[in-house]
Amino acid sequence: MTDFNEPEAKLEALLDIINSSAHQAIAEYKKTGHGVPSADATTFHSLDLTTDTLALKKAIRLLEGAYHQLSSILAPPQHTVMNLVFNYNWACTGVAFRARLADVLHQHPEGLSVDKLAEAVNLDKVKTARVLRALTLMGCFKEVERDIFANNRLSLILKSANNVGCYTKLHSQDGPKFAEVVYETMIDEEFSRSHELDKAPRVCAFRKEGMKDPYYEAMENNQEKRDVFHKAMLGQSExxxxxxxxxxxxxxxxxxxxxxxxxxxxxxxxxxxxxxxxxxxxxxxxxxxxxxxxxxxxxxxxxxxxxxxxxxxxxxxxxxxxxxxxxxxxxxxxxxxxxxxxxxxxxxxxxxxxxxxxxxxxxxxxxxxxxxxxxxxxxxxxxxxxxxxxxxxxxxxxxxxxxxxxxxxxxxxxxxxxxxxxxxxxxxxxxxxxxxxxxxxxxxxxxxxx
Ligand SMILES: C[S@@+](CC[C@H](N)C(=O)[O-])C[C@H]1O[C@@H](n2cnc3c(N)ncnc32)[C@H](O)[C@@H]1O
The missing domain is CATH 3.40.50.150 (Vaccinia Virus protein VP39)
Structure with missing residues (x-):
């Protein structure tokens, strides 16, 4: 029996979980007969398109859980805590989706210079490059040559027709707006102790903008909002x-x-x-x-x-x-x-x-x-x-x-x-x-x- 009071035994056990769960995930991909996914892939893997990914997700739950626990023990605490807040991936993802960068790159499988890409979507080229570099760091988009970007398996998700792309829109646009006022609602007399629907941070955020917005009722009267929302629900399910x-x-x-x-x-x-x-x-x-x-x-x-x-x-x-x-x-x-x-x-x-x-x-x-x-x-x-x-x-x-x-x-x-x-x-x-x-x-x- 491993003695988990021993700090080093804990680290070794977490490493074992990372190793075995990664192998379980690899086995799930191989079972499809299409091998393992590659970081350079420019199409989805067949397993990405199936409705039963339960075994893969069980392996990833272990892998991500063990990896984060291990890294939070080994990394300096200053580093780990700052990682919690120092993160604009949501903003960059929002730009990529709203500007349809992945849609344009889809027409150029071999890659497109950031100058031409920025011109195609009417954005500044230097700023567009910075967004793309931040996302490329996380494996989303690929720099095929210096300042030439192409889609990969992750950035395909950000195409405008993709359901998960729509779901990222809800989270990169509305989510931060509501989250921004959370502490304010926790100390405000009207909102702080209430668990009523009309005292949600969303209500506070909209009120600041002079808007009243009972969520589902507002959507009943706005076809465009309904379309995006229901596509996003398909994305959420995926x-x-x-x-x-x-x-x-x-x-x-x-x-x-x-x-x-x-x-x-x-x-x-x-x-x-x-x-x-x-x-x-x-x-x-x-x-x-x-x-x-x-x-x-x-x-x-x-x-x-x-x-x-x-x-x-x-x-x-x-x-x-x-x-x-x-x-x-x-x-x-x-x-x-x-x-x-x-x-x-x-x-x-x-x-x-x-x-x-x-x-x-x-x-x-x-x-x-x-x-x-x-x-x-x-x-x-x-x-x-x-x-x-x-x-x-x-x-x-x-x-x-x-x-x-x-x-x-x-x-x-x-x-x-x-x-x-x-x-x-x-x-x-x-x-x-x-x-x-x-x-x-x-x-x-x-x-x-x-
Ligand atoms: C988060 S969505 C889930 C939709 C679907 N079950 C799914 O898994 O994708 C919540 C659903 O509840 C519906 N809804 C909200 N208020 C409702 C009400 N008072 N009566 C009936 N449906 C309502 C919304 O229109 C929306 O389709």
Missing amino acids: VLGASAVLHHYPWNDISSVMDVGSGIGTFSTPLAKMFPHLRIINQDLPKVMAQAQNAWEKNAPETLLDGRVEFIPINFLEDAPVVGKDVYYLRHILHNWPDAEATTILRNIRKAMGPNSRVLIHDCVMFHTLQRPGVGTKGSSVAPEPMLPNFGAGSHNTYQTDLTMWFAFNSKERTLEELEIIGAAAGLALTQVYDLVDTMLIEFRIAGQS
């Missing part, structure tokens, strides 16, 4: 690897699925394609439903032919969904809402459930960095020692998403215990947890059933 749910839940044992707050069908469209036996109902706000119908007609017309897919508008804060479905699925819904509203949504669903119905909550789940042995994980993964039990920086996406929910909605990602509490308040009991790395799928049934 980033979090949430489509693994298509492969790791027993959909063959289910007949009907209600996608509550479906958006344009990020989850339900691939579900309908993969499982043609399923009857699917999409429910969201009226204008989103109209947009969803258009998206389905364009992307999955074959699934609409026999009437097994329906679109029914709903306000889930006021109405119960259609009754008696096998599964009521909520992806990235409850995390948008403080506890009172989240409980109302679950209570409305509970009213519609039959004895065999289950609710699937699909969100990020928070775990403490100190885990008492055997308590509270409900079968979800715990990192091997000496890593932090919640995988530390390997859970970066979960913890940043939690902060995003706070800054934008005064809401949160929840622990399993917190989900159990709001479930119980709606008459539901937790029955199973599926660990999908950045997100978890948590199954609830009517409480009191055996």
Whole structure:
């Protein structure tokens, strides 16, 4: 048994985890028959385009968690703490996306001089070069010759048609604006102790700009915002690897699925394609439903032919969904809402459930960095020692998403215990947890059933 009280034993164990998890990741790429990705690749690897990357993401969770823990022990603390704040990658990514640098470079696979690139997007060439150099340092874009840049596998993500590109836009434009006022809201009398939706940092930031903006209502009335948002939701699903749910839940044992707050069908469209036996109902706000119908007609017309897919508008804060479905699925819904509203949504669903119905909550789940042995994980993964039990920086996406929910909605990602509490308040009991790395799928049934 390794003695983790020995500092050097800890370092060696972290190195072992880095080594073994990197080999696991390499093996996942090789399994596709297309070898490992290269830093010089100018196209996506076939694994980048699949919906089940769960095994790869499990390896990366270990790799990133162990690497950051090791580096934070070995590097001077001044260096590590400054790394936390000294980081404008979001701003450079925002410039690259908004100026469509990757779109222009796509026309020049062999590379384009920064002068011509800057001219094509009407920006200053010296400043454009500085943005590109900062991103190239992180592996995004490639300097093929001095001052000649080309796309690579990472920068392809920043093309304007890419869903994840749209998601980067939300985070590089809106996110920093809300984050900037967080401390201010924490000491302001009106905002500081409130967990109400209308006291989110977002509200404070918009108020400063003289704007009132109830998020989803504002979007209902703005088609362009809706288009970007729903594309970004597709991107979010890719980033979090949430489509693994298509492969790791027993959909063959289910007949009907209600996608509550479906958006344009990020989850339900691939579900309908993969499982043609399923009857699917999409429910969201009226204008989103109209947009969803258009998206389905364009992307999955074959699934609409026999009437097994329906679109029914709903306000889930006021109405119960259609009754008696096998599964009521909520992806990235409850995390948008403080506890009172989240409980109302679950209570409305509970009213519609039959004895065999289950609710699937699909969100990020928070775990403490100190885990008492055997308590509270409900079968979800715990990192091997000496890593932090919640995988530390390997859970970066979960913890940043939690902060995003706070800054934008005064809401949160929840622990399993917190989900159990709001479930119980709606008459539901937790029955199973599926660990999908950045997100978890948590199954609830009517409480009191055996
Ligand atoms: C974060 S998005 C998630 C969309 C989708 N489930 C996904 O995973 O991509 C939240 C969704 O909730 C919908 N929504 C917000 N308020 C709603 C309400 N009161 N009633 C019904 N849907 C609502 C939004 O329109 C949006 O599509």
